[in-house]
Structure formats: structure tokens, C-alpha cells
Amino acid sequence: MFDISKHMQVYRTKLGLQVCADSRQVLAMLPAESIDLIVTSPPFALLRQKSYGNEDQAKYVGWLTEFGRAALRPLKPSGSFVLDLGGAYQRGRPVRSLYNYRILLEWCDQLGYRLAEEFFWYNPAKLPSPIEWVNKRKLRAKDAVNTVWWFSKTDYPQADITRVLVPYSERMKTLLRDPAKFYSPKERPSGHDIADAFGRNNGGAIPSNLLQIPNTDSNSHYLRTCKALGYQPHPARFPRDLPRFFIKFLTQPGDLVVDIFSGSNVTGAVAEELGRRWLSIDVDARYAALSVVRFLEGSDLRRVRQVLSAVDAKSVPCVRSIIPPVQASLFC
Numbered sequence: 501m502f503d504i505s506k507h508m509q510v511y512r513t514k515l516g517l518q519v520c521a522d523s524r525q526v527l528a529m530l531p532a533e534s535i536d537l538i539v540t541s542p543p544f545a546l547l548r549q550k551s552y553g554n555e556d557q558a559k560y561v562g563w564l565t566e567f568g569r570a571a572l573r574p575l576k577p578s579g580s581f582v583l584d585l586g587g588a589y590q591r592g593r594p595v596r597s598l599y600n601y602r603i604l605l606e607w608c609d610q611l612g613y614r615l616a617e618e619f620f621w622y623n624p625a626k627l628p629s630p631i632e633w634v635n636k637r638k639l640r641a642k643d644a645v646n647t648v649w650w651f652s653k654t655d656y657p658q659a660d661i662t663r664v665l666v667p668y669s670e671r672m673k674t675l676l677r678d679p680a681k682f683y684s685p686k687e688r689p690s691g692h693d694i695a696d697a698f699g700r701n702n703g704g705a706i707p708s709n710l711l712q713i714p715n716t717d718s719n720s721h722y723l724r725t726c727k728a729l730g731y732q733p734h735p736a737r738f739p740r741d742l743p744r745f746f747i748k749f750l751t752q753p754g755d756l757v758v759d760i761f762s763g764s765n766v767t768g769a770v771a772e773e774l775g776r777r778w779l780s781i782d783v784d785a786r787y788a789a790l791s792v793v794r795f796l797e798g799s800d801l802r803r804v805r806q807v808l809s810a811v812d813a814k815s816v817p818c819v820r821s822i823i824p825p826v827q828a829s830l831f832c
Contacts, residue, residue, distance in 0.1 A: 504529055510788045513795050516768050516778035520788040523567060523760035523781045530574040536658065536755035536776075538571055539743050539767055541584035543736070561602045567760060568607050568651075578658040581613065581651040582746045584621065584738060587643050594633045594640055600647050607651060616657060617709060619648035621742060625714040648711070650746075663748045665704025676701050713741045721797045722764060726790065728801055729808065734764040734787045743767045747774055765791035 504526060510518040519526055542564060571581055585600040607613045628634045628642040668676070717723065717737055726733040743766060747757055753775040759767035762780035764787060771778035772795070782788040789808070796804050 510785075511792050511795075513768075513772055515772050515776065516780065518762070518765060518768065518788055518791060519779065519781045520783070520785045521781060522783055524570040526779075526781050527567075527570040527574055527760070532573050533576045533579075534756060535571070535575045535758050536579050537582065537747065537751050538575065538580070538758045538760060539582040539584075539746050540759045540761045541736070541738050541742075541763075542567070542761040544586040544588060560599050561606055564603055565606050565611065568611050568613065571760070572611065572613075572653065575653055577654050578656075579653060580616065580657045580659075580746075580750045582750070583649045583651065584646055584742065585649070586646045589630055589633065594637075604647075604649055607649075613651040613653065614655060616650045616652040616659075619650060619709045619711055621646040621648050622710055622712045623715045624712060625716045648742075650750075657750065658752075659750055661706055661749065662702070664707055664745055665702070666707045668705050672705065707745075711742065711745060713739050713745075715739045722793050725793045725796075725801070725804055729805060731790055731808075732786075733790070737764050738766060740766055740770050744770045744774070747771055747776060751776055762791065763787055765794055769794040 504517070504519060505521075508519045508521040508526070510520050512518075568581070575581060583603075585603065587600060588597040589595065590597050604615065608615055622645050624644065626642065626644045630640075630643065633640040634642050715738065717739060722737075723733055743759075747767075747770060751757060755776050757767065757771040757776045757778045759765070759778070759780045762768060762782040765780045765782075768778045768780040768791070780788075780791070782791075792807060793804060796807060799807075
């Protein structure tokens with residue numbers, strides 16, 4: 501088991517551990533080349549300060565680069581670091597901040613990461629923003645896409661796109677029923693015959709790097725339970741399908757998935773569901789403790805209250821284990 505201080509540990513599950521600490525400190529405790537995937541969504545470089553502690557734009561690139569540097573040693577050569585970043589505007593101007601692109605260049609040029617591929621998360625349910633330039637003055641379109649940088653330590657990280665195939669279009673399904681009737685390919689300039697490839701059912705189509713995932717988590721078990729018990733939920737939660745895509749794409753069952761800004765621990769919950777070991781880290785004890793709700797779906801409110809009563813998630817600076825002992829060695 502990793503040598504993580506007991507006072508940092510919040511709770512355990514069969515496959516994972518939630519920790520309350522600065523991620524840079526925890527990453528320094530992990531063995532070299534032990535992490536298969538880091539997937540995270542840090543506090544963005546927004547102009548308005550949020551309750552979960554986002555950094556000022558002017559300091560953001562240097563601040564986040566410290567975490568990228570700390571992750572290099574424990575990340576496997578075959579491992580990946582997936583970083584979700586929302587866009588932002590410069591203060592008082594309808595001009596975009598370049599902070600997310602500066603992070604990309606800093607991590608590749610200075611830290612030595614490779615950009616394996618850029619992804620774009622399109623959230624069709626996102627409300628129009630920023631208010632000043634979109635709603636009031638009507639000078640800009642609404643900001644509905646996040647950049648998602650897929651970094652790797654080497655040119656060939658572990659990846660298998662066949663694990664995340666998407667359903668075929670109706671047109672493709674028609675073609676597959678009778679390829680000869682609907683498609684007669686001409687010989688390509690290279691001389692390759694692609695007729696067989698188009699007529700073969702591979703179980704789905706290869707996805708694009710534009711991920712259309714609505715963030716409509718308004719009636720989830722986590723939110724319903726927080727409301728019923730009078731707790732304030734974490735205000736910035738990404739949808740389960742975002743980490744699910746990358747966990748399936750870039751890891752195998754039993755691999756270790758880490759989230760260094762875990763918030764309400766969506767990543768840990770999805771990793772557990774997919775049979776991956778996980779380690780989630782958040783510096784805020786209130787949110788770290790409250791995230792246990794994600795693992796109590798199906799429990800009645802009395803049981804959830806009983807678990808949460810083990811800590812005062814609203815005030816304690818450090819919390820203790822509130823889940824029964826692991827059924828198997830966590831990091832064997």
C-alpha cells in the first residue's frame with residue numbers, strides 16, 4: 501500500500517482511497533511509475549473568485565505547472581495525464597485569455613510532456629456566458645467548449661480506441677446490411693482496396709475528438725442526497741461520461757486512476773464502476789468527505805447520515821476513515 505499519512509485519509513472503498521491534502525504533497529509520496537492515468541478538472545483561471553478556490557489568471561500557469569511537474573515521476577511511461585480546462589476572458593475586455601494554451605506550451609516545452617491529442621468537450625446544456633459579452637451587449641457567442649489536453653510521457657502511451665466506439669449512424673447501418681448494394685468504392689490513389697473495411701461491422705464507429713456530453717446533473721443521487729441532508733454540494737462537477745471516456749480509452753481493469761483535484765469525486769466513482777483502482781485527492785475537507793455520498797447510492801438517508809456523522813464535513817480540517825475496511829489490498 502502507498503505510504504499516505506493516516507491523517508490525510510478520508511475514506512476507502514473496495515478499489516479506492518479519498519485523500520484530503522495538497523496533491524503535490526501526495527504525488528511526492530507515490531512510488532515512481534505507479535500511475536496509469538491522471539484525469540482531472542482543476543479550478544479554472546476565472547476572473548471571479550469561486551468558493552472552491554480557483555487561482556488568479558496572472559498566477560495560474562505557474563501554479564498549475566507545479567502539479568504537472570509533480571506528476572511526472574509517479575506517472576508510468578505508458579501513462580497519460582488528461583486535463584480539462586475551461587476558457588476565460590480577460591478582465592473588462594471581450595478578448596479571450598490564452599491561459600489554457602500557455603499551459604499546453606509550458607507543459608510540452610518546459611516539462612517534456614507530449615501532446616498525444618487535443619480533445620474538445622462540447623456541453624450543449626451550458627448556459628450563455630459570459631453575461632457581459634453574450635447576454636447584455638450581445639457581442640460574443642456563448643462559451644460552450646472546454647479544451648481537454650491529453651498529455652503523455654512518451655510517444656506511445658497505453659490507448660485502445662476500440663474500447664470507446666460509438667454507435668453507427670443509420671446510414672452506416674444500412675450500408676452494413678448490404679455493402680455491395682449501397683457502396684462501390686473506386687480504387688484509391690494508393691492502390692489500396694478499402695471495400696472490406698467499409699463492409700465490416702466492428703461493433704461501432706471510431707469517435708471524434710469532439711466529445712458532446714451534456715452536463716445535466718440536476719437530479720443525481722449526489723445532489724438529491726446533499727439537498728435532503730442540508731449539505732452544500734460541490735459547485736463544479738463534470739459529467740460522469742467525461743472521465744468514463746478516458747478511463748475506458750486509456751486504462752484497463754486493475755490500473756490505477758488518479759484525480760488530483762477530485763471535488764465531488766466523479767472520477768473515483770466512475771473508476772470504481774469500471775473496475776479500476778483509484779486515488780482521489782482534494783485540499784478541501786468538506787468536499788472530500790461529502791463525496792462519499794457517491795458510493796452510497798441505494799442506501800437510505802438514515803444510513804447516509806450515519807456514515808457522514810463520522811465526520812463533520814462542514815467544518816473539520818482533517819477527516820478520518822468513514823467506510824468499512826477495504827476488502828482487498830488497495831494498491832497491491
